[in-house]
Amino acid sequence: MNIHFSCIIKAGNRQREFNLRLLPAGEDTRYEVDVPDDRGQRIYFHMQRSPEGQWRASAPGLPEWVQQAEPGLDTAIREHQGT
Numbered sequence: 001m002n003i004h005f006s007c008i009i010k011a012g013n014r015q016r017e018f019n020l021r022l023l024p025a026g027e028d029t030r031y032e033v034d035v036p037d038d039r040g041q042r043i044y045f046h047m048q049r050s051p052e053g054q055w056r057a058s059a060p061g062l063p064e065w066v067q068q069a070e071p072g073l074d075t076a077i078r079e080h081q082g083t
Contacts, residue, residue: 002021002022003021003022004019004020004021004022005019005020005076005080006018006019006020007020007072007073007076009069009072009073009076010069010072011035011065011066011068011069011072012063012064012065012068013065016035016036016065016069017035017036018033018034018035018069018073018076019033019034019035020032020033020047020073020076020077020080021033023046028048028049029048029049030046030047030048030058031046031047031048031055031077032044032045032046033045033046033047033057033073035066037063043062043063043066044059045057045058045059045062045066046058046059047073047074047077054074055070055073055074055077055078056070056074057070057073
């Protein structure tokens with residue numbers, strides 16, 4: 001089953017559309033995320049659940065505005081999952 005959704009989150013100084021796709025179940029549940037930067041180039045990273053149960057970006061070197069969007073992405077994933 002292919003599960004994907006989009007959400008608009010204020011990140012940095014503007015609203016941005018984050019596209020999320022649930023990756024096939026393996027050892028852990030992860031979402032692949034892509035979002036365009038200010039020049040329209042796509043930034044790709046994964047969100048995975050931390051031991052504390054929060055969804056966190058798992059890629060080093062992400063722009064600060066992506067890191068600031070983590071709580072909004074966590075909320076979007078939880079709402080989509082119905083938890």
